[in-house]
Amino acid sequence: MATPLLALDSVTKEFGKIRAVDEVSLEIPVDEVTAVIGPNGAGKTTLFNLITGRYELTSGQIKLRGDRINGLEPQEIVQRGLARSFQITNFFPDLTALENVRLAAQAQNMELTPGALLSHHDQKSESKDAARAVLDRLDLLDIAQEPANSLSHGQQRHLEICIALACNPDVLVMDEPTAGMSPEETVETRELVEDLAEDITIVIIEHDMDVVMRVADRLAVMENGSLLTVGPPETVREDERVQQAYLGGETV
Numbered sequence: 553m554a555t556p557l558l559a560l561d562s563v564t565k566e567f568g569k570i571r572a573v574d575e576v577s578l579e580i581p582v583d584e585v586t587a588v589i590g591p592n593g594a595g596k597t598t599l600f601n602l603i604t605g606r607y608e609l610t611s612g613q614i615k616l617r618g619d620r621i622n623g624l625e626p627q628e629i630v631q632r633g634l635a636r637s638f639q640i641t642n643f644f645p646d647l648t649a650l651e652n653v654r655l656a657a658q659a660q661n662m663e664l665t666p667g668a669l670l671s672h673h674d675q676k677s678e679s680k681d682a683a684r685a686v687l688d689r690l691d692l693l694d695i696a697q698e699p700a701n702s703l704s705h706g707q708q709r710h711l712e713i714c715i716a717l718a719c720n721p722d723v724l725v726m727d728e729p730t731a732g733m734s735p736e737e738t739v740e741t742r743e744l745v746e747d748l749a750e751d752i753t754i755v756i757i758e759h760d761m762d763v764v765m766r767v768a769d770r771l772a773v774m775e776n777g778s779l780l781t782v783g784p785p786e787t788v789r790e791d792e793r794v795q796q797a798y799l800g801g802e803t804v
């Protein structure tokens with residue numbers, strides 16, 4: 553097999569006595585959608601925080617295109633091509649949607665200090681074009697000039713995805729992108745993930761099984777910090793251990 557885009561090797565994270573992530577080894581092939589599923593508390597978000605550099609590993613190693621990324625600052629990891637769709641508080645609420653995406657596009661190419669960001673704020677028309685293109689792709693151009701805090705919940709979540717995309721990632725990591733969404737917004741988001749998957753490798757945590765079964769090429773199932781199994785959705789769905797762990801024996 554060619555070098556996987558992202559490779560986790562015995563990744564472990566302890567919080568005091570809790571082993572939130574326990575020796576997880578997982579290879580993310582290029583151009584696929586890998587969905588990480590598992591019950592609450594399984595360690596999914598912690599795993600994402602390790603991949604994106606927000607937490608330090610207790611032990612193990614994470615490589616992007618064969619180069620170690622654990623130990624790097626989150627922004628350095630973004631610059632190497634791995635972006636995350638942030639939680640809602642991660643945009644500037646009073647700036648417009650366009651300004652938020654534009655700042656992300658600019659931050660990709662410069663030192664991330666407030667002074668640097670502000671001094672370049674009005675200069676870079678290319679970052680504005682890039683930002684408009686991203687907003688257009690997510691059908692958000694008509695709200696480009698609205699302040700981020702005036703958008704609906706679904707639009708804000710999509711804005712977060714735009715901010716991640718503005719960093720031009722090879723891998724997009726998404727933690728429950730449909731959380732809190734209406735059924736209509738959930739369908740829109742699923743279609744969006746399917747569209748993005750055409751040219752970006754995606755790792756997604758998602759608990760809506762309808763979304764998971766439609767978008768994922770592979771499922772990675774976590775339980776108690778460990779990886780229970782990895783495989784194609786149809787195979788994993790039939791796995792008895794998965795049904796026990798994830799749904800208490802109910803059929804997925």
Ligand SMILES: Nc1ncnc2c1ncn2[C@@H]1O[C@H](COP(=O)(O)OP(=O)(O)O)[C@@H](O)[C@H]1O
Pocket residue numbers: 567570571572590591592593594595596597598599
């Ligand atoms: N910052 C933290 N400090 C201490 N314990 C944590 C922290 N983050 C997560 N945990 C614990 O790690 C375990 C896994 O949590 P989490 O990764 O959030 O699971 P999931 O996203 O699968 O629901 C849980 O027992 C949780 O309480």
Ligand SMILES: [Mg+2]
Pocket residue numbers: 596597598
């Ligand atoms: Mg979580």
